[in-house]
Amino acid sequence: MNRIKQLFEQKRNNVLSIYFTAGYPNIDSTLDIAEALEKAGADFLEIGVPYSDPLADGPVIQNSSQKAIENGMTVKVLFEQLKDLRKRVSIPVLLMGYVNPVLQYGVENFCSKCAEVGVDGVIVPDLPMYEYEELYQDCFIQNQLSNIFLITPTTSEARIRRIDELSNGFIYLLSTSSTTGKNLSVSSQVEDYFSRxxxxxxxxxxxxxxxISDNKSFSKASEYANGAIVGSAFVKILAEENYLEKIPEFIGSLKGKEAVSY
Structure with missing residues (x-):
């Protein structure tokens, strides 16, 4: 059983995941940030693989991706850094990125490297479901990797059911069909979608x-799902001075608790 399944067996509510971009703000900051997030109380992590054309991302994450690329971050560099991942981090870790860099690296190589360094799952928003089923599913299963599918407010029930059959970690519900970084606005339409x-x-x-950017939006999302994922709001913190020192307070504010000191 991989770490994602273990997590959700042990904790069913208010699960907090944090997204950040590999190689941002500095080329060598990835593991330091990951370790600090675990110590501060994050339940699992999504490390973004920077890409030059991140269509689903808003300006904050687009900017972090561009800076990371300028810093020299690539898939190869990231896997080199992640060799020490499991010496420093015990919670589940997923890689999130676009299909183009994965194809360039080679899907089989990518999956085997994930297994080698201790990555538990992958989120590739632009990987078509039929391609995953027909071409790559066996590779993911062999390497005990969870492939995380996304659902939007316009996803049909039939597709959602099929995603549920194919999934072996969790399902990512997009609160909106727009890009990342927009504050969660829980209208009656959004509530109907979550309730459905x-x-x-x-x-x-x-x-x-x-x-998801604060305790209010995190708590609201957790009423309808097992938890929520915070991305842009955290990446903003990484642009500040002494960002590692600010992580405990940020995680504490999301959970509505005092910061964990370490």
């Missing part, structure tokens, strides 16, 4: 992402 997914009683846990 919850009433389907899916086999896999669900996590809500896009627009």
């Amino acid at each position: 997914i919850k009433s389907m009683e899916l086999r896999n846990p669900t996590m809500i992402g896009f627009g």
Whole structure:
């Protein structure tokens, strides 16, 4: 059983995931940030693989991706850095990125490297479901990698059911069909969408992402799903001085608790 499944067996509510971009703000900051996030109380991590054309990302994450590329971050460099991942981090870790860099690296090589360094899952928003099924599913299964699918407010029930059958980690619910970085606005339409997914009683846990930035939005999302994913709001912290020292306070504010000191 991989770490993602273990996590959701042990914790069913208010699960907090944090996204940040590999190689930002500095080329060698990835593991320092990951370790600090675990110590501060994050439940699992999503490390973004920077890409030059990140269509689903808003300006904050686009900027971090561009800076990371300028710093020299590549898939190869990231895997080199992640060799020491499991010496420093015990919580689940996923890689999130676009299909182009994965194809350039080679899907089989990518999956085997993930397994080698201790990565638990992959989120590739622009990988078509039929391609995953027909071409890559066996490779993911052999390397005990969870492939995380995304659902939007316009996803049909039939597709959601198929995603649930194919999934073996959790399902990523986008709060909106727009880009990352927009604050979560829980209109009656959004609540209906969240309620519809919850009433389907899916086999896999669900996590809500896009627009989660504070305790209010995290708590609201956690009413409808097992937890929520914070991206842009955290990446903003990384642009500040002494960002590692600010991580405990940030995680504490999301959870509505005092910061964990270490």
